[in-house]
Amino acid sequence: MKRIYLDHGATTPVDKEVTKTMLPYFTEKYGNVSSLHSFGREAMEAIDKAREHIAKLINAEPKEIIFTSGGTEADNMAIKEIAFNNREKGNHIITSKIEHPAVENTCKFLEKMGFKITYLAVDKEGFVSTEELEKTITKETILVSIMHANNEIGTIQPIEEIGKTCKENNIYFHTDTVQTVGKVPIDVKKMNVDLLSSSAHKLYGPKGVGFLFVREGTKISSLIHGGNHENGLRAGTENVTGIVGFGKACELAMERMNKKTTHLTNLRDKLIKGVLEIEDCWLNGHQTKRLPGNANFSFKYIEGESLLMYLDEKGIAASTGSACSTKELKPSHVLTAIGLKPEEAHGSLRLTLGKDNTEEEVDYVLKVLPEIVEKLRKMSPLAKNK
Numbered sequence: 001m002k003r004i005y006l007d008h009g010a011t012t013p014v015d016k017e018v019t020k021t022m023l024p025y026f027t028e029k030y031g032n033v034s035s036l037h038s039f040g041r042e043a044m045e046a047i048d049k050a051r052e053h054i055a056k057l058i059n060a061e062p063k064e065i066i067f068t069s070g071g072t073e074a075d076n077m078a079i080k081e082i083a084f085n086n087r088e089k090g091n092h093i094i095t096s097k098i099e100h101p102a103v104e105n106t107c108k109f110l111e112k113m114g115f116k117i118t119y120l121a122v123d124k125e126g127f128v129s130t131e132e133l134e135k136t137i138t139k140e141t142i143l144v145s146i147m148h149a150n151n152e153i154g155t156i157q158p159i160e161e162i163g164k165t166c167k168e169n170n171i172y173f174h175t176d177t178v179q180t181v182g183k184v185p186i187d188v189k190k191m192n193v194d195l196l197s198s199s200a201h202k203l204y205g206p207k208g209v210g211f212l213f214v215r216e217g218t219k220i221s222s223l224i225h226g227g228n229h230e231n232g233l234r235a236g237t238e239n240v241t242g243i244v245g246f247g248k249a250c251e252l253a254m255e256r257m258n259k260k261t262t263h264l265t266n267l268r269d270k271l272i273k274g275v276l277e278i279e280d281c282w283l284n285g286h287q288t289k290r291l292p293g294n295a296n297f298s299f300k301y302i303e304g305e306s307l308l309m310y311l312d313e314k315g316i317a318a319s320t321g322s323a324c325s326t327k328e329l330k331p332s333h334v335l336t337a338i339g340l341k342p343e344e345a346h347g348s349l350r351l352t353l354g355k356d357n358t359e360e361e362v363d364y365v366l367k368v369l370p371e372i373v374e375k376l377r378k379m380s381p382l383a384k385n386k
């Protein structure tokens with residue numbers, strides 16, 4: 001049976017060109033960046049090249065890119081290090097109610113340490129209000145952390161406006177761009193972003209590597225203590241193969257962005273139009289201000305988990321809620337934040353398209369999904385009582 005992968009929001013396959021670029025760094029060019037000999041220099045040159053590709057993609061300077069073990073570490077570093085290094089200025093951090101657990105739980109940890117955290121509400125499409133943000137800022141506010149696009153519902157925030165508000169108020173601004181780097185144009189200068197986190201495995205790079213952009217002059221130190229790697233800002237022998245892969249993935253993303261976005265947007269809109277023909281179902285998030293490959297629906301009277309199982313039987317890989325929380329039975333905090341009742345949140349389905357998905361695959365989903373929904377509703381006591 002042909003398998004159709006519609007879970008690119010969880011992770012993506014490593015691009016063949018990326019793998020090819022990485023391979024020599026496992027077996028031939030395996031030097032440690034800290035070594036002074038030619039092997040070390042070769043590795044250093046490779047990560048410098050990757051840093052340049054990444055910096056170019058977000059309009060930053062190469063020295064402002066710090067490699068990490070992924071998005072989670074980059075989020076932790078940004079928030080904790082701003083908090084710990086700017087205590088003399090204040091102890092208030094503003095974030096939103098729909099952040100990824102990497103941000104949400106870092107903020108909860110800081111709350112236990114005495115920091116004051118404001119979790120901004122979002123509207124029914126998932127947008128943070130800049131006016132609300134302005135009202136929440138106090139003299140104690142040191143950091144605002146708002147994600148660029150949400151991993152579940154795909155909503156893209158007005159980052160430029162948020163950045164402007166932070167700049168005017170002299171507050172550091174961090175944004176989690178794990179879902180957007182390589183998919184949506186990013187310019188850290190235009191967006192007034194001071195810190196930005198990303199991860200390679202969402203853009204056809206390998207797992208276990210990410211970066212934090214830190215604007216020059218930002219008061220920050222290393223989260224992980226040890227050697228003097230990454231200019232003293234992230235200890236630990238560099239993951240050279242991973243970084244090389246990330247650099248290549250960013251280079252390819254930049255070359256292919258326009259074509260890829262058009263392809264993804266067309267497929268997404270076809271999918272949305274087709275799925276919305278099913279009775280008692282709706283789209284979560286905004287119709288157009290959303291990630292090019294993201295579609296998130298709620299179906300009344302059924303459980304997202306059963307939907308996933310039946311789709312999986314037909315070869316279709318999707319998710320309900322976010323990948324990182326599928327083992328929990330709590331309704332998604334993102335879906336409840338946009339106003340869904342717990343039972344409506346449980347009936348959600350996230351389909352995230354990738355560059356290699358085709359129209360035929362979308363047609364297949366549009367044929368299979370209504371049949372599954374009908375079958376599940378026939379079995380559902382909730383549907384019978386409607």
Ligand SMILES: Cc1ncc(COP(=O)(O)O)c(C=O)c1O
Pocket residue numbers: 009010069070071072073075100102147149150151176178179198199200208209210323324
């Ligand atoms: C918005 C967002 N932030 C952070 C992360 C965590 O990134 P990583 O898997 O590289 O730790 C993810 C992963 O799903 C994500 O979607």
